[in-house]
Amino acid sequence: MNQHFLTALLAGLIFGLGLLVSGMANPAKVLAFLDIAGDWDPSLALVMAGAIAVGLVAFTLARRRKTSLLGEPMRLPTATQIDRPLVLGSLGFGIGWGLAGFCPGPALVALGAGEAKALVFVAAMLGGMGVFELTRR
Amino acid sequence: MVTVDWYAFTPWSALIGGALIGLAAALFILWSGRIAGISGILGGLLRPAEGDTLWRVAFLGGMIVTPLLWQMFDRLPAIRIEAGYPMIIAAGLIVGYSTRLGAGCTSGHGVCGISRLSPRSLLATVCFMATGFLTVYVVRHLAGG
Numbered sequence: 001m002n003q004h005f006l007t008a009l010l011a012g013l014i015f016g017l018g019l020l021v022s023g024m025a026n027p028a029k030v031l032a033f034l035d036i037a038g039d040w041d042p043s044l045a046l047v048m049a050g051a052i053a054v055g056l057v058a059f060t061l062a063r064r065r066k067t068s069l070l071g072e073p074m075r076l077p078t079a080t081q082i083d084r085p086l087v088l089g090s091l092g093f094g095i096g097w098g099l100a101g102f103c104p105g106p107a108l109v110a111l112g113a114g115e116a117k118a119l120v121f122v123a124a125m126l127g128g129m130g131v132f133e134l135t136r137r
Numbered sequence: 138m139v140t141v142d143w144y145a146f147t148p149w150s151a152l153i154g155g156a157l158i159g160l161a162a163a164l165f166i167l168w169s170g171r172i173a174g175i176s177g178i179l180g181g182l183l184r185p186a187e188g189d190t191l192w193r194v195a196f197l198g199g200m201i202v203t204p205l206l207w208q209m210f211d212r213l214p215a216i217r218i219e220a221g222y223p224m225i226i227a228a229g230l231i232v233g234y235s236t237r238l239g240a241g242c243t244s245g246h247g248v249c250g251i252s253r254l255s256p257r258s259l260l261a262t263v264c265f266m267a268t269g270f271l272t273v274y275v276v277r278h279l280a281g282g
Contacts, residue, residue: 007168008192012199013206015161015173015244020207020214022154023147028217032145034273039142043151048247050155051162055252058163063253068170075170077250079240079257086257087264089239090246094265096231098272100220103243104175104236105200107229110216112201117218121229128233129180136238 003070016109022047025109027101034098162249165196174245175200176236239265 023029024047033044065074097103102110102121110118162173169192178193204213220228236242239261241250246265250258 004169004192005195007164008195009199011161011165011169011173012196013161013203014157014164014199015175015196016200016203017207018154018157018159018161019200020154020203021157022151023214024154025204026214026216028215028219029145031219031273032142034269035277036139036270037274037278038140039145040139041142041145043145043147046148046151047155047158048251050152051159051248052155052252054156054159055162055248058159058166059249059253062166062170065167068166069168070170072170074166075172076166076253077172077255077257080255082257082260085238086240086261089235089237090241090261090264091239091268092231092235093239093242094268094270095272096228096235097243097265098269099231099276100225100228101218102225102228102232104179104232105242105244108175108179108197108200109204110218113204113213113216115216115218117220117222117225118216120222121225121232124226124229125233126179126183128230128235129176129183129237130233131230132180132234132237133183 004072007070015105016112018051019106019109022050025106025113027106027110029101030103030106031098031101034101158244158248159252162244162252166249172245172249174241174249176233176242177240177245180233180237 019025023043032041107118107121111122165171165173178196182193207213241261246258246261
């Protein structure tokens, strides 16, 4: 158990806690946000706002550093190109998100909560990722 | 006209939960130097590399364990999954493939990417939000679902 392992574990725990507290782990609430033509629940916009408000500070600090506080290299993404995979993948992701109300993080939390459908979703998601690995690399 | 469901609107828990998500992303970038993007962390497990697996398992394990810890203190908040199994499987396959193709999901692009003011992530977020809204519109209001 080193510091890197513990940091990742703690980050995962806080991330999961945030998803539970915010209501994002509940697909019905996510779909109520995406259903702008129905009875609209704007909560998810505030989840994003709260996360980005904290994130803006963190990434401003991170950009000024060459190494992390544990001495790891700062692995900030370097890609800047707007390309087809980015656009097609993101458009596709939104379709899958809208069908079930699950994105990857909340699905893992719901899996931990013992939801059978979340387990099936995560298995299918890993299948989709596997197809990508086999065909796109 | 948009009708807001004020009864379902939970501004405080949304903001606090969102801030916790931001805090997790902050901790991870500042201490580990990594982006807290769930699809990337999960997908990377399928390309095993020396010394690159344990931290992924720790992060994802932390997320999965959170509800179990929560249950030791309080009842879990409601998790309602309306979609049937065929829809769940289709959605999972699409989300898995697409998030790897588009190099991120709600966390990597939507939270971390926008926080670092990345034009790529901003565009990605606009794209998945747009098709998310559109898909729910089609399923609920056009297909009569």
